[in-house]
Amino acid sequence: MLGRTVSAGFLLVLVGPTALAIAHGAVLESPPHGAVLKSTQSAVAAGGILTVNGSDFDEGTYALRLIGALVEFDLRQVTPNEEGTFALELEIPRAVRAGQYKLTAVASDGHAAASLDLTILEGSVTNEPEAGRDLADEPEAGHGATSGEMARAEDLPIERSRGGAEWGLIGLLIGLAGGLGVSMIRRA
Amino acid sequence: MASEKSDGSWISTRLALEALDYAIPRTANRWTYMLGGLTAFFIVILIVTGLYLAQFYNPNPLGAYDSVLYIITRAPFGDWIRSLHYWAAGAATLTVTAHIIHVFWRRSYKKPREVTWWAGVGMAGLLFLFIVTGAALRNDQEGFEALAHFVAGGEMTGALGAFFTEGFTRSTTLLSRIYSLHTNLLPLGLLALLGLHFWLIRHLGIHAAYSGETSVFRKHAVRLTGVGLVAFSVIGLIAVLFPTGLGYPAVAGFEVTKPHWPVLWVYGLENLLGAWGMVLGPTALFAFLAAVPLLDRSSDDTPGRHGWVGWLGLALGLVVLALWLYGVFGPRQQHIGM
Structure with a gap:
């Protein structure tokens, strides 16, 4: 019994998270390769100018997007020259909240051709509405407090949407653990 | 080979699990003697869920909340794994508290088990630190205030608390160091003490009510694992039904939240003593627990006959309970003048 428990433990502890990580990786886009985005700046204030150089891009038009954990901003389109390079100055919208982002060149077929890590620093306070698309479908998500706001003690209302498969797996895991546990207590 | 199949022991033979077939008092299979093992089971849940959360968490203050x-x-x-992490921490707090009360009542800290007790008290202290550092990682209003408490506590305690101040280093942020503490240093300390605790229990035995009847440890381990799996199932269900939340983005300069429930007794003390409460309260509690084997020197180890040490322990326990209730129902107050 203990031997089987050890096996089940190994499965739960090692295989479970590994399988989850692989499954998560499988639904992600292919990592960028070939093309390169570079900037001499690793940080820029919201409302500021970022100088960007691209090289080794294939022919075509690319959308430059600023992608955060929860929001995404379309900045502009760019078409590399015949040598696959470009150099431009990007204006970072004032409405972008301070945080860590990836500046990503997205090809017309939707794949990320290249990206670079970028820190956006707090710019001047603005009333301009945020133009980014909210990926979390959550009104407050990604919107930080600006000066003048009052602190709030309560929890943020969050839309927790989970797929049926996810609920099913969670239910299965809970049921299996409970069933196996009761069986082990009875046997012992 | 037939015997291997009959008791499912292919793995048992290869992993030498027969070594677990040593005699233990039958009383060890009672629920009250499983509280420590159950806490260890919750720690396993916390480690596994914590490893998963670490794949997505960003310890940079600019990206943590998002x-x-x-x-x-x-x-x-x-969402479920984070809630599981949260509820497992609460469950571990309950079981470790009950375990300490039971061991204290039985006076199991007496010779030769003083170090076993100290390792346990050390783990309880680390668990407390896990909870306060974990709360800071949310980086919402409550997390921000927790971080500000670390800074204030660090500044009040001088060199002892230098690690928690912004001036400790310019090369990284306090949140990043709290993250490192939560995911590296504290787990290393916890696992070291857990190993020591188990080693001593294995070789010194437990101070159980011994009726002369024995069982084997392997049976105890199977039963304990069963109890742990049922506990996992219950916590998993609670995590589905009551997922843990996240506060609003922090606004600096305000102190408006109350901490996570295991820390509310410290909050109550801060309401009475100000910021020093967060230093004096836990220090007094854990100093008393550490001193128990030194204070209770009588050669008799009958459970419940601690003399004045028992009364002191009871008084301290009641004070913590009263402070906790005050923390729950008392007013929200500014403690550190943010």
Whole structure:
């Protein structure tokens, strides 16, 4: 019994998270390769100018997007020259909240051709509405407090949407653990 | 080979699990003697769920809050696993508290088990630190205030608390160091003490009510694992029904939240003593627990006959309970003048 428990433990502890990580990786886009985005700046204030150089891009038009954990901003389109390079100055919208982002060149077929890590620093306070698309479908998500706001003690209302498969797996895991546990207590 | 199949022991033979077939008092299979093992089971849940959360969490102050929101709304199973982490921490707090009370009542800290007790008290202290550092990682209003408490406590205690001040280093942020503490240093300390605790229990035995009847440890381990799996199942269900939340983004300069429930007794003390409460309260509690084997010197080890040490322990326990209730129902107050 203990031997089987050890096996089940190994499965739960090692295989479970590994399988989850692989499954998560499988639904992600292919990592960028070939093309390169570079900037001499690793940080820029919201409302500021970022100088960007691209090289080794294939022919075509690319959308430059600023992608955060929860929001995404379309900045502009760019078409590399015949040598696959470009150099431009990007204006970072004032409405972008301070945080860590990836500046990503997205090809017309939707794949990320290249990206670079970028820190956006707090710019001047603005009333301009945020133009980014909210990926979390959550009104407050990604919107930080600006000066003048009052602190709030309560929890943020969050839309927790989970797929049926996810609920099913969670239910299965809970049921299996409970069933196996009761069986082990009875046997012992 | 037939015998291997009959008791499912292919793995048992290869992993030498027969070594677990040593005699233990039959009383060890009672529920009250499983509280420590159950806490260890919760620690395993905390480690596994913590490892998963670490794949998505960003310890940079600029990205921490969004990454937690990402875990809740977008990471696969993220909301459930984070809630599981939260509820397992609460369950571990309950079982470790009950375990300490039971061991204290039985006076199991007496010779030769003083070090076993100290290792346990050390783990309880680390668990407390896990909870306060974990709360800071949310980086919402409550997390921000927790971080500000670390800074204030660090500044009040001088060199002892230098690690928690912004001036400790310019090369990284306090949040990043709290993250490192929560995911590296504290787990290393916890596992070391857990190993020591188990080693001593194995070789010194437990101070159980011994009726002369024995069992084997392997049976105890199977029963304990069963109890742990049922506990996992219950916590998993609670995590589904009551997922843990996240506060609003922090606004500096305000102190408006109360901490996580295991820390509310410290909050109550801060209401009475100000910021020093967060230093004096836990220090007094854990100093008393550490001193118990030194204070209770009588050669008799009958459970419940501690003399004045028992009364002191009871008084301290009641004070903590009263402070906790005051923390729950008392007013919200400014403690550190943010």
